[in-house]
Amino acid sequence: MTVKVEKIEGGIPHNTIMVAGLIASVVLVYLTYANVLTGTQYFAFFGGLATVAALVWGSHTIKHLCSYGIGTGVPSAGMMAFGSGVIAMLFATKYGIAAPIVAVILAAVVGAILGYVANNVLNMKIPVMIVSLVEMAVIGALVLMGYAAMMSGSFELSALTTGSVSILGLSLPSYQASFLGGALIATAFMLGGIAIQHPFNACLGPSWTQDRMLYLAAECGFLSMIAAAIMSMPLISMGAALVSLFVAVIGWYYTYAKYIELSKRDAFSWLDSKPIPEVEGQ
Amino acid sequence: MSAIGAKPAAGSAMDMTATIIGIIILLVIIAATYFLVGPGMAFMALIGVIAGGILIGFGVHFVPVGGAPAAMGQAPGIATGVAMLAAGAGLAGLFGGAWAAELGIVVATVTGAVGGGLMMAITCMFVNFIYVFGMGIPSASGKVARDPITGDTQAEFKSQGTEGHGLPFVSYVGGVIGGLFGGAGGTLIYLMLLEVYTEELPGMMNALPGQILPIAVTLAGIFAIGMFLVNAVLAAYNITGTIEGPHDPKFKRFPRAIVASAIASAVCGMVAIMIVAL
Numbered sequence: 239m240t241v242k243v244e245k246i247e248g249g250i251p252h253n254t255i256m257v258a259g260l261i262a263s264v265v266l267v268y269l270t271y272a273n274v275l276t277g278t279q280y281f282a283f284f285g286g287l288a289t290v291a292a293l294v295w296g297s298h299t300i301k302h303l304c305s306y307g308i309g310t311g312v313p314s315a316g317m318m319a320f321g322s323g324v325i326a327m328l329f330a331t332k333y334g335i336a337a338p339i340v341a342v343i344l345a346a347v348v349g350a351i352l353g354y355v356a357n358n359v360l361n362m363k364i365p366v367m368i369v370s371l372v373e374m375a376v377i378g379a380l381v382l383m384g385y386a387a388m389m390s391g392s393f394e395l396s397a398l399t400t401g402s403v404s405i406l407g408l409s410l411p412s413y414q415a416s417f418l419g420g421a422l423i424a425t426a427f428m429l430g431g432i433a434i435q436h437p438f439n440a441c442l443g444p445s446w447t448q449d450r451m452l453y454l455a456a457e458c459g460f461l462s463m464i465a466a467a468i469m470s471m472p473l474i475s476m477g478a479a480l481v482s483l484f485v486a487v488i489g490w491y492y493t494y495a496k497y498i499e500l501s502k503r504d505a506f507s508w509l510d511s512k513p514i515p516e517v518e519g520q
Numbered sequence: 521m522s523a524i525g526a527k528p529a530a531g532s533a534m535d536m537t538a539t540i541i542g543i544i545i546l547l548v549i550i551a552a553t554y555f556l557v558g559p560g561m562a563f564m565a566l567i568g569v570i571a572g573g574i575l576i577g578f579g580v581h582f583v584p585v586g587g588a589p590a591a592m593g594q595a596p597g598i599a600t601g602v603a604m605l606a607a608g609a610g611l612a613g614l615f616g617g618a619w620a621a622e623l624g625i626v627v628a629t630v631t632g633a634v635g636g637g638l639m640m641a642i643t644c645m646f647v648n649f650i651y652v653f654g655m656g657i658p659s660a661s662g663k664v665a666r667d668p669i670t671g672d673t674q675a676e677f678k679s680q681g682t683e684g685h686g687l688p689f690v691s692y693v694g695g696v697i698g699g700l701f702g703g704a705g706g707t708l709i710y711l712m713l714l715e716v717y718t719e720e721l722p723g724m725m726n727a728l729p730g731q732i733l734p735i736a737v738t739l740a741g742i743f744a745i746g747m748f749l750v751n752a753v754l755a756a757y758n759i760t761g762t763i764e765g766p767h768d769p770k771f772k773r774f775p776r777a778i779v780a781s782a783i784a785s786a787v788c789g790m791v792a793i794m795i796v797a798l
Contacts, residue, residue, distance in 0.1 A: 309761030311587065311601030314753045318603075321749035324742055325791045332795065344791065351545065351787050352750065355780045358538035360758045399725065399735050413727065419734040423742050 249448035259295025270387040279478035285387030290459035296377040297437040297455035303370035316435030323378020331395040349375030385426035433458035460490035565712040572708035573785025579701025580755035584691035602756030612639035613703020636703020659686030694765030713740035720796035
């Protein structure tokens with residue numbers, strides 16, 4: 239029996255957030271494919287919006303998992319998500335247009351095996367462990383794919399490894415000026431990894447409220463998106479990068495203002511702390 | 521993790537059925553890779569990746585992780601979580617080893633181990649500086665009566681109501697050993713994947729080996745980081761958060777972590793190798 243130390247009462251159920259996050263982030267990643275169809279790069283910002291959708295879902299999954307008291311701190315869950323997600327995401331980029339779907343499926347398989355290992359071999363015995371690690375791996379893969387699509391305009395392996403540098407007006411192909419060759423993926427890894435674990439780490443406690451945490455997650459996502467938009471400037475056209483930056487700043491400002499408003503709301507009320515609810519199995 | 525601080529339910533017993541199923545998964549993955557890529561370099565790389573993952577999973581058990589109680593001076597160890605600590609030590613080792621990659625596998629792995637151990641030695645020293653001179657607490661272990669290395673008694677220095685505090689000598693040594701193992705394991709994973717990628721990528725992308733090197737280095741590096749974090753977090757789940765070092769009773773749980781790290785590294789390593797081999 240595991241003692242559940244934090245309660246989830248009211249608010250949007252976890253399954254709703256999961257389905258909405260999964261569909262939204264996959265669809266938004268696919269919308270960046272409009273770049274290929276129209277021959278421009280202006281749709282790259284959809285990749286950034288996909289990361290925000292996945293990060294909102296991810297912060298709630300962390301809440302769901304860490305409410306059982308895993309004992310290792312909240313950041314470890316975020317690191318696990320991206321450690322397993324990056325492997326599935328990079329493998330999936332080989333499959334061209336099918337990449338996001340392959341990434342979701344492969345990440346789910348990797349996450350399921352890791353979840354089994356953690357829950358049964360390591361004897362964690364947490365009811366939501368396997369499901370949560372599956373979700374985390376999928377989120378990690380989708381966030382990284384979103385950043386890849388946003389920074390390089392495409393989610394295919396050839397586009398992620400090949401960029402171009404212009405020397406004296408000549409455009410030459412270069413492997414170093416690319417998402418992978420320039421190691422931008424390492425920065426994307428940490429941008430996402432910090433954004434996913436921070437919301438619950440910052441909001442946990444007796445006065446936890448769901449809407450405040452989810453707005454903070456979106457705020458962290460847009461803040462990472464601003465950094466990603468700046469990093470996309472050498473890889474995609476300046477106009478497209480500025481569109482991404484504009485969208486990110488607008489989104490960040492809105493969610494930040496909303497988060498401050500909700501923080502002020504919650505600062506007034508002190509929740510009556512009740513005895514620890516004990517949940518047997520599931 | 522929460523103000524209430526509930527202890528996780530994970531026991532120290534080993535679930536034999538799950539362990540056997542886990543080992544079967546491991547063997548299936550190794551066999552599948554053997555059939556897909558043959559007995560060549562890529563297959564040996566998978567074995568190297570698994571060995572590196574086991575080194576990381578084992579090494580984490582030596583590191584004195586204190587978590588939040590240590591920050592309040594109520595438990596011994598370094599006052600942060602396993603994921604942060606292992607990532608710091610392991611990545612320091614990995615970067616050290618990556619610089620020496622062209623000097624051969626033995627030199628590079630030893631360099632990685634020294635890098636990780638050095639990082640942990642410096643961390644442990646400054647942690648003790650802060651504990652002793654900043655917080656004014658002596659180092660005392662709560663799990664053993666005498667320090668297994670120096671033989672110093674511990675009980676007189678332990679405050680009532682705490683599980684010990686500070687960083688006793690045995691924990692310091694454990695931290696350095698953990699850094700050595702972690703750095704070596706991370707570097708081994710990096711070297712194995714780098715070898716596969718520098719060999720296979722030029723043919724796959726129709727480019728010269730020199731042009732492809734940045735991509736091979738990035739791919740091997742990001743996979744090594746990813747696998748490092750997965751193994752470190754699994755080991756952290758095994759010790760359920762905090763451990764004092766090699767003298768802690770929780771240290772005896774390491775066989776579980778070795779099985780878990782082997783399976784996790786095999787899964788991740790297989791996918792990482794298939795990027796170029798399929």
